[in-house]
Amino acid sequence: MIKVGIIGCGTIGRELAYACRKRFSEEMTLEGIADSDIHRAKKLQKDLKPKVKIFPADELIQRCDLVIEAASKHAAYELAKKTLSQGKDVMIMSVGGILGKEKEIFKLAKTHRCCLYFPSGGIVGIDGLKAAGMGKIHRVTLTTRKPPQGFEDAPYVVKHNINLKNLKQEKLLFEGNATEAVRGFPKNINVSATLSLAGIGAKKTRVRIIATPHMLVNVHEVYVIGDFGSFYTRSENFPSEQNPRTSRLAILSAVATLERILKNVKIGT
Template sequence: MTDQRGQSELRVAIAGLGSIGTKIATALDHGIEGLALSAVAVRDPAKHQAFLDGLNRPPQVLSLDQLGDAADIVVECAPSSQLRAIVEPAVKRGKAAVVVSVGGLLDNFDLVDLARANGGRILVPTGALIGLDAVNAAAVGTIHSVKMVTRKPIDGLKGAPFIVQNNIDIDNLREPLKLFEGTAREAAKGFPANLNVAVALSLAGVGPDRTMVQIWADPTVTRNVHRIEVEADSARFSMSIENIPSDNPKTGLITALSVIALLRKQRATLCVGT
């Protein structure tokens, strides 16, 4: 991909330097054409000082609400509880916010109106999923149904509110257990740190109340596995992805790469895939 000439660099800020944020910061520091890492926000600056000192061009460390002043694009990669505090100040200033905690968007959907009113944008990457380009395209026509089955190792699901509230013991499972079957909206409530993918799929397609999701705790798998089936008037398609967990077992390694790919497209002359 080549950079468009004659444009000033887009400044990118990152909120949260965990398994996703550190990889995006490193990629920006190594160079994404047309983009520069301008700022980060972290909960505990001391914890991240060594990482930041190791960057070639260390960014400013700011508070969440200052990121929209220091950047054209604010990348949210923190827990979903922080989504509003990160996205609101950015889109209010007419900036773009890349949202990975997309499950949290459902309870904060007014942020989309706020962005629209102020010339801001909210960008949801494909993240740990596959094929949102095809789902987007099918949604231009008519999609009849979207179903997703997720299987995760035990460590990828531990602590989810649905499991805790229903007192489900997944630690001693010997075979796969279906934990949940319902809509993407319900899945996001019960599994806020584990099923962002279901919400991204729903927003690309038929919405959170018509996207149906099964969640399995599966001691026989080592990867986060998502299988999707779409029936539309233009096509029928099935897709599956087996994500290698990152240092955060709930998060697939490919998630950060998906954000980096999205960032690369912001200034690319040749863009492939919708």
């Protein structure tokens, strides 16, 4: 049995806790949960039957074989570092928090012979991008469209005083590389970080962020050109009910990553 600990009891953490308890109950035990907001942890504890234990994050890491970070960009790096240093595996959802420090984190995983997992999230095409990377990739572009409400407190929007109220038509908010995108939109654009890690790095990965009023889905378009040819993918994601910034597919992709860890047959690159 793999002992799993979940840090962050929000939209994603909650669903992964249920997945450990139901879908993967024969292979995984939910050792405990942690959250910086004790009320969030207690709410999940109350909803899970049988009851799950709440631990401080550091203690939970010590008790587990696999730690799932579903907390925040600010927590991801430290949690990954602490977990890998103890020779335990870690799944990171707040991928933006690792960007720029990936060399150090990847080295830690190698030194301690443990695994670091980054689910694909709400985008489609990580498999093709990884295959393309075995040859030469020339360009990777991500265009993300989301309803304006999800962008309102983004540092980039606040800094540039962009008014998102009463938008009548779609508005290009940002165009730049993935490093700048993650800095300006830390809660919205983890997929650009994942795309960067799987492809040609954050400085070379181009990102466009567009606010689209009257749209009910989060749309990600990925365009890749390389020596292999090119591909284009588009996903139209329903937002989760609890957190409109988080796509339903991102949650499912995290569950699918757990399944991939467990399965002896791994399909796809």
